Amino acid sequence: MSTTAAEMETSESSQAEITPTLRVSSLRAEFRTDSGTAIAVDGMSYDVHAGETLAIVGESGSGKSVTSLAIMGLIPNPPGRVTAGEVWFENHDLLKLSEREMQKIRGNKVSMIFQEPMTSLNPVLSIERQMVEGIIEHLDLSPHAARQHALDMLKRVHIPDPESRLSEFPHQLSGGMLQRIMIAMALSCNPMVLLADEPTTALDVTIQAQILNIMCDLRDEFDTAIVLITHDMGVVAEMADRVIIMYAGRKVEEGTVTNIFQNPQHPYTRGLLGALPKLGFAGPVGSQTLNEIPGIVPALTDLPAGCRFAARCSYATEQCVAQYPPFEEKTTAHWAACWESANLPEGNQE
Amino acid sequence: MTDTNVQATSVVADPEIRPVINGGQRSGRGRTIRFMQAVFGNRGAAIGFILVLTLVLVAIFASWIAPFDSDQMGAGKRLSPPDASHWFGTDEFGRDMFSRVVFGARLTIQVGVIAVSISLTIGMLLGLIGGYAGGWLEKILMRSVDVLFSFTETLIALAAVAVLGPSLTNAMIAVGIAAIPFYARVAYSVTLVERNRPYFEAAVAAGAGHMRLLFRHLLPNIIPPLIVVATLGVSAAVLAAAGLSFLGLGAQPPSPEWGAMLSSGRDYFNRAPWIMLYPGLAIMITVLAFNLLGDGIREALDPRQRNT
Amino acid sequence: MNTLASGPLLKIDRLSKRFPVRGGVLRRVVGKVNAVDDVSFEINRGETLGLVGESGCGKSTVGKTILKLHEPSGGAICLDGKDISQYSPRQMRGVRRKLQIVFQDPYSSLNPRMTAADIVGEPLAIHGLAHRRDQRQRVAEMFERVGLRPDQMDRFPHEFSGGQRQRISIARALAVDPEIIIADESVSALDVSIQASVINLLIRLQQQTGVSFLFISHDMSVIEHISHRVAVMYLGRIVEIAERSKVFAHPLHPYTEALLSAVPVPDPATRRKKRILLSGDVPSPIKPPPGCHFHTRCPIAEARCRIDVPALREIAPGHMAACHLR
Secondary structure, eight states, X not given: OOSOHHHHHHHXXXXXXXXXXXXXXXEEEEEEETTEEXXXXXXXXXXXXXXXXXXXXXXXXXXXXXXXXXXXTOOOTTTEEEEEEEEEETTEEGGGSOHHHHHHHBTTTEEEEOSOHHHHSOTTSOHHHHHXXXXXXXXXXXXXXXXXXXXXXXXXXXXXXXXXXXXXXXXXXXXXXXXXXXXXXXXXXXXXXXXXXXXXXXSOHHHHHHHHHHHHHHHHHHTOEEEEEEXXXXXXXXXXXXXXEEETTEEEEEEEHHXXXXXXOSHHHHHHHXXXXXXXXXXXXXXXXXXXXXXXXXXXXXXXXXXXXXXXXXXXXXXXXXXXXXXXXXXXXXXXXXXXXXXXXXXXXX | OOGGGOOTTHHHHOTTTHHHHTOSOOOHHHHHHHHHHHHHHSHHHHHHHHHHHHHHHHHHTHHHHOSSOTTOTTSSSTTOOOOSSSTTOBOTTOOBHHHHHHHHHHHHHHHHHHHHHHHXXXXXXXXXXXXXXXXXXXXXXXXXXXXXXXXOHHHHHHHHHHHHOSSHHHHHHHHHHHHHHHHHHHHHHHHHHHHTSHHHHHHHHTTOOHHHIIIIIIHHHHHHHHHHHHHHHHHHHHHHHHHHHHTTSSSOTTSOOHHHHHXXXXXXXXXXXXXXXXXXXXXXXXXXXXXXXXXXXXXXXXXHHHTO | OOOOTTOOSEEEEEEEEEEEEEETTTTEEEEEEEEEEEEEEEEOTTOEEEEEOOTTSSHHHHHHHHTTSSOOXXXXXXXXXXXXXXXXXXXXXXXXXXEEEEOSOTTTSSOTTSOHHHHHHHHHHHTTOSOHHHHHHHHXXXXXXXXXXXXXXXXXXXXXXXXXXXXXXXXXXXTTOOSEEEEESTTTTSOHHHHHHHHHHHHHHHHHHOOEEEEEESOHHHHHHHOSEEEEEETTEEEEEEEHHHHHHSOOSHHHHHHHHHSOOSOGGGTTSOOOOOOSOOOOTTSOOSSSGGGXXXXXXXXXXXXXXOOOEXXXXXXXXXXXXX
């Protein structure tokens, strides 16, 4: 990868370009495993701006979750380690901060919500305790004011009867309710960046719709930059302004949501779109075959030299196997790492 | 969000990431090797393993290692302190303490293996059947186990010896019986977990009969956690049997059982402390060895590693 | 697809399953959950019935009760015209060959201490359908049929990827030539690209063997793709059941409408379309609301919805729904 999209974006755009809220550049994270060193994230770069939603899409093991854990300094060491890269936020490289300094930023200016709300909350502490502690710590409010703030936040995420919810414990609440509380907690210190890791994957679709709505509203109200990590192309289409597709630890495509969905430049993106059953399919059962991506993701401990998708790609050439393609701008504000993108057929899927 | 809420360790436990990080396909032999690596990667477990191995070798080759026979009186002067010819000194009959401790390893290994085999086999079957059967059979089995469990093991062992009569064999049986409730409870709880896993339901749905469900599906899956418990259990059994012998209810003189040796050394403790010191040390090291090994195996069998 | 005139392959009639709720220190029974409440449907030969609903609606319990992994509390389960709901475990063993299941979790649904060949061959051995040597042959055939390499059949489950394991589960279900396979969230745990190939496989197998599916899922798009007919469940009851095209193009129950409207569509162009947003959570099945269970979240509920339980009735030809207001 010669130039990252993030760098090109800023160098090419006008001086009026606002500095991004969060800039990740050339991030690399490794895990030591029994079968060797796994490169979970390899040269990941992105910018995210205030009020914008950037979606990072990928399947299991693509490195999408590890990226945000690395940003938050939450990769367990050992076995994991961030071996290269920078994470710029408010003129600091977060990776160089001490644990103490990170604690001030975590949950305050940069917040994170996880897929399983149940496991991210402490089961033996009441909701009030967990919410208010963070608020007191980061916002320097009196206990009374902090409680009031917590109540306000719960109302913002449409939690009925917030007073009594405060005194309850996580196991007394449903998954949807807990995820709303997590969002309220994450946003209670008015963060500039919200990293949301599969925030709705564990939820039912009607609850998911509510949560996505709340996230959109709050983003617009507080001008938060959202990094939405997901595997669900439907959620991406619904929420994102820009999209990054990751595969085996690397960014393979980046662009606006319209570009990614209507004119994907990487065969993997096209494969993903074609693999989805689409609502509104009316033909007889069996009349439409979903696109399959043959094979499996390469082991992160034993990555090929060339394009990591080549073994599963129907357009792969000798060059693809031998050499990793550069991540380059294919059309305006639309990057992909593919040697063959010019030769892909018309249309947006396989 | 405070930091207590953050489950950083979940990254590696996340089943989505794990298989890929570790590579897709791996061989069964590789798994055994990784298991051994996991055991030996833990320093305590490695020490435990080496100690246990040493103990077993000493027991096997006792007659080659020991310079004298364990019962040979007058092998040296009476109650002579440790020196070059009698490393651990001699006892009140002039028997070589080193030889007695070495031969004692045989008895100890026997005690550990036989007592644990009794409690493991019976306890495992009771727990397995109780957990599998459900209904009245489960209630009867597990309530009886609970009643037994409410007595301390020593009490049960004492009662058993009282019925059977004092001898080392009976002490082994008594110690074995005393620990049955413990193994039964562990086997029961593991069985309950396993029988709620989808693979078990799948086997029921396929029409599998009782024998197949019990011995082909449940048993192989409850054995690994029980192995851990059994390894730790060896040290408890060794200790309990030594205790019985010390009280005169187990091995009888002149048997070189460590507990019995401790007991007969009591009278000479002021003049010849080595008679109690070396058997005592041997018991301590054996208990420590099996505990370290058991802990190591438990860590190696940790679900985070086992499920990959 | 050959729908025989002899009646449906599987007919579920007013099936219910109640679980006791225990509470207090003494774990006494303090109440009951109607996990499945008066559920009726039919599945014809070669047909897929999609059973869709949110978590806790009882859809998986329906599947497990049909298999008698749970004893039904009431109602009939007629397989080939015979009611098996009162069969003893021994009698059940005789009919289990016809009814197979594929679970959601590809990791825990295979016994980790058996080889893939033993797992797939087990139903054959149980039902005495093949001698030892024939069994290996048959297992190899099954492996090929589900797209696995027969030379890998002596491996253990952990040596396969998630998608491959799900294929092993399917091969196990298929080995005894069942008449119906209950697929309980069978593709939900898989990555999109893998999920696609398993869905394709299931459809292809149905075309080849004429097996019927009860396809249980929470994913509306997958249900629409694979099902001939669709039943929608909410808190233990079926609220709507009809041909797939009817349910998806002209949903009659307000819950079905909301469910369809909540599905995020993978097309940014449709993003700003108007959605029916349901307020609140699914109520606890221990204390479901009286009357129509859905009235607490229903945008059009009226007074009587809070009192009377709406019956599942034919509102349009071949289109049943349980709503007072349609």
